[in-house]
Amino acid sequence: MRFLVVGVGAIGGAYLAFLSKAGHEAFGLVKKGRKLDRIRVSGIWGEFEIPVRTIDDVNGLPWKPDLIIISVKSYDTEKALEQVKPVVGENTFLMNAQNGYGNYEKSAELFGEDRVILARVIFGSRVVSAGEIEITVCADDVVIGNPAGLIDENFLKNLAEVFTKSGIPTRYDREVYKYLWDKIIYNCALNPLGALLEANYGMLAQNPHTREIMDRIIDEVFEVAEKAGIESFWKSSEEYKKVFYERLIPPTSAHYPSMLADIKKGKTEIDALNGAIWKLGRKHGIDTPTNELITKLVKAKEEFNRTGLK
Amino acid sequence: MRFLVVGVGAIGGAYLAFLSKAGHEAFGLVKKGRKLDRIRVSGIWGEFEIPVRTIDDVNGLPWKPDLIIISVKSYDTEKALEQVKPVVGENTFLMNAQNGYGNYEKSAELFGEDRVILARVIFGSRVVSAGEIEITVCADDVVIGNPAGLIDENFLKNLAEVFTKSGIPTRYDREVYKYLWDKIIYNCALNPLGALLEANYGMLAQNPHTREIMDRIIDEVFEVAEKAGIESFWKSSEEYKKVFYERLIPPTSAHYPSMLADIKKGKTEIDALNGAIWKLGRKHGIDTPTNELITKLVKAKEEFNRTGLK
Numbered sequence: 001m002r003f004l005v006v007g008v009g010a011i012g013g014a015y016l017a018f019l020s021k022a023g024h025e026a027f028g029l030v031k032k033g034r035k036l037d038r039i040r041v042s043g044i045w046g047e048f049e050i051p052v053r054t055i056d057d058v059n060g061l062p063w064k065p066d067l068i069i070i071s072v073k074s075y076d077t078e079k080a081l082e083q084v085k086p087v088v089g090e091n092t093f094l095m096n097a098q099n100g101y102g103n104y105e106k107s108a109e110l111f112g113e114d115r116v117i118l119a120r121v122i123f124g125s126r127v128v129s130a131g132e133i134e135i136t137v138c139a140d141d142v143v144i145g146n147p148a149g150l151i152d153e154n155f156l157k158n159l160a161e162v163f164t165k166s167g168i169p170t171r172y173d174r175e176v177y178k179y180l181w182d183k184i185i186y187n188c189a190l191n192p193l194g195a196l197l198e199a200n201y202g203m204l205a206q207n208p209h210t211r212e213i214m215d216r217i218i219d220e221v222f223e224v225a226e227k228a229g230i231e232s233f234w235k236s237s238e239e240y241k242k243v244f245y246e247r248l249i250p251p252t253s254a255h256y257p258s259m260l261a262d263i264k265k266g267k268t269e270i271d272a273l274n275g276a277i278w279k280l281g282r283k284h285g286i287d288t289p290t291n292e293l294i295t296k297l298v299k300a301k302e303e304f305n306r307t308g309l310k
Numbered sequence: 311m312r313f314l315v316v317g318v319g320a321i322g323g324a325y326l327a328f329l330s331k332a333g334h335e336a337f338g339l340v341k342k343g344r345k346l347d348r349i350r351v352s353g354i355w356g357e358f359e360i361p362v363r364t365i366d367d368v369n370g371l372p373w374k375p376d377l378i379i380i381s382v383k384s385y386d387t388e389k390a391l392e393q394v395k396p397v398v399g400e401n402t403f404l405m406n407a408q409n410g411y412g413n414y415e416k417s418a419e420l421f422g423e424d425r426v427i428l429a430r431v432i433f434g435s436r437v438v439s440a441g442e443i444e445i446t447v448c449a450d451d452v453v454i455g456n457p458a459g460l461i462d463e464n465f466l467k468n469l470a471e472v473f474t475k476s477g478i479p480t481r482y483d484r485e486v487y488k489y490l491w492d493k494i495i496y497n498c499a500l501n502p503l504g505a506l507l508e509a510n511y512g513m514l515a516q517n518p519h520t521r522e523i524m525d526r527i528i529d530e531v532f533e534v535a536e537k538a539g540i541e542s543f544w545k546s547s548e549e550y551k552k553v554f555y556e557r558l559i560p561p562t563s564a565h566y567p568s569m570l571a572d573i574k575k576g577k578t579e580i581d582a583l584n585g586a587i588w589k590l591g592r593k594h595g596i597d598t599p600t601n602e603l604i605t606k607l608v609k610a611k612e613e614f615n616r617t618g619l620k
Contacts, residue, residue: 007531098596135499174352193610196506196607197607197610197611197614197615198614199610203614205542207606207610207613207614209606209610209613210607210610212606213606213607213610216603254557289599289600289603290599290603291524293526293599293600293603293604294603296519296520296522296523297506297507297519297520297523297607299519300507300509300517300519300520300523301507303519304507304508304513304517
């Protein structure tokens with residue numbers, strides 16, 4: 001199979017490295033002047049260094065890819081989709097391997113629901129330095145699927161097999177959207193508070209004030225999801241909160257959200273998390289004062305850090 | 311006149327130093343082991359060093375004071391009022407020279423509305439080191455008065471004269487409560503956001519996100535005040551906001567709130583500001599989601615810094 005990986009950061013870098021190592025034809029699309037000719041991988045999935053091919057212009061691609069993996073940050077999704085348009089052929093599929101709400105939706109709107117695969121990525125990876133990534137943790141397989149149910153299941157199962165054999169454990173599940181949504185709820189509750197207060201997940205869950213705020217965030221997410229017709233694995237916000245505090249938080253209590261590093265750099269994925277909930281709520285006539293205020297605080301702090309006014 | 315100054319910090323230290331220098335009988339009540347025998351003053355009102363008398367137990371006071379000046383932080387008001395009970399004589403008045411809502415109210419409840427003077431202090435002072443304070447800025451006279459109108463105006467005018475002659479410009483105004491409330495609105499809008507985002511007043515007013523948050527805070531404060539029967543100088547929230555952004559912010563745009571230093575030390579006066587608005591709103595059946603969430607965020611950050619969990 002021929003792959004184009006758009007955005008060679010922590011996640012995209014992992015895809016490019018593992019696919020290349022397994023002998024697949026793969027290119028990475030990088031920003032101008034950011035070309036790499038090898039990636040060094042360390043961490044829980046082993047250590048290796050592998051030559052890779054990257055381009056900073058899709059016109060440099062020698063073929064139309066079978067699969068385009070979108071792994072840019074959410075705020076760059078629209079730009080990435082525009083960029084790859086010229087190389088999307090009749091048989092090209094896209095796969096959003098990103099966080100948050102809105103990435104799959106944007107891809108599906110532009111290329112059709114029957115061409116877009118959604119991946120719920122829940123392994124952790126970080127860029128140690130240019131061309132060097134570390135796989136830090138793996139909570140579960142990557143889950144892939146087509147939310148609209150319009151892509152042949154055997155094709156998706158084979159694709160999962162290709163990734164798994166390449167070294168990225170992956171399975172197909174028709175309920176992929178629920179998996180993604182699960183991660184969205186979790187990230188909406190923890191990421192912005194961790195970033196604003198420089199607190200880890202355990203601190204946020206233990207402190208009565210942040211716990212109340214997270215409860216509100218989760219309640220609002222559930223209210224919006226219900227109104228928007230988005231299904232989740234949970235019967236109610238209360239059921240989710242029980243699992244959240246009792247099962248999900250404890251093993252990750254020492255973890256700080258990556259949004260903390262992002263906010264310091266002046267740009268976060270808040271618009272694909274709490275900002276998306278706020279926007280979706282507005283669309284459906286639902287007030288989300290907590291998600292709204294949290295979004296504004298994160299955006300303000302991003303801007304203060306970005307402009308260096310501080 | 312005989313004065314007892316309770317809390318010899320930035321403001322109490324100024325009162326103790328200037329009253330002592332003017333030859334008044336004055337004692338400072340300090341925390342155990344924090345006695346001082348002199349205060350050094352610098353800044354806009356001149357430089358001097360003056361011997362002072364401090365006690366860490368009211369039983370050490372040789373007389374019943376004519377005026378007890380309460381200048382502890384708002385979260386210590388109740389404790390301070392308990393402490394001074396034994397030395398409150400028939401002719402003793404109290405004066406709250408503090409920030410925020412609730413200090414005068416607590417004093418009046420305990421000692422009677424006819425015994426408590428309210429002071430709106432709007433000069434800036436900071437503790438440089440133990441026994442050393444700097445007067446940094448003076449926006450206006452201290453305004454003193456009795457909100458209930460139950461204390462003789464001539465007595466209050468004379469008292470203002472005593473302070474002014476001692477070096478702390480002070481005037482009597484029967485509308486002192488409106489002056490205090492003005493400062494409360496201003497501090498509710500700016501202090502917690504400045505502390506949470508490490509931003510100065512100009513940044514907060516320029517950034518569209520923090521500006522929207524401040525607008526909401528101010529709207530909620532006005533709604534609560536109206537319902538609670540608290541009068542202000544302003545016809546409406548809109549009128550105040552215009553003055554706030556156009557006249558009040560510009561000359562102080564480079565200023566960071568002292569709550570920023572306080573939050574780092576793990577204790578702020580949030581309960582006498584946004585927390586008091588939230589509480590007063592609850593009492594009157596009014597939702598104040600913005601003040602509530604901001605209060606919780608500040609309290610969480612305080613606790614994270616205090617416990618050193620971070």
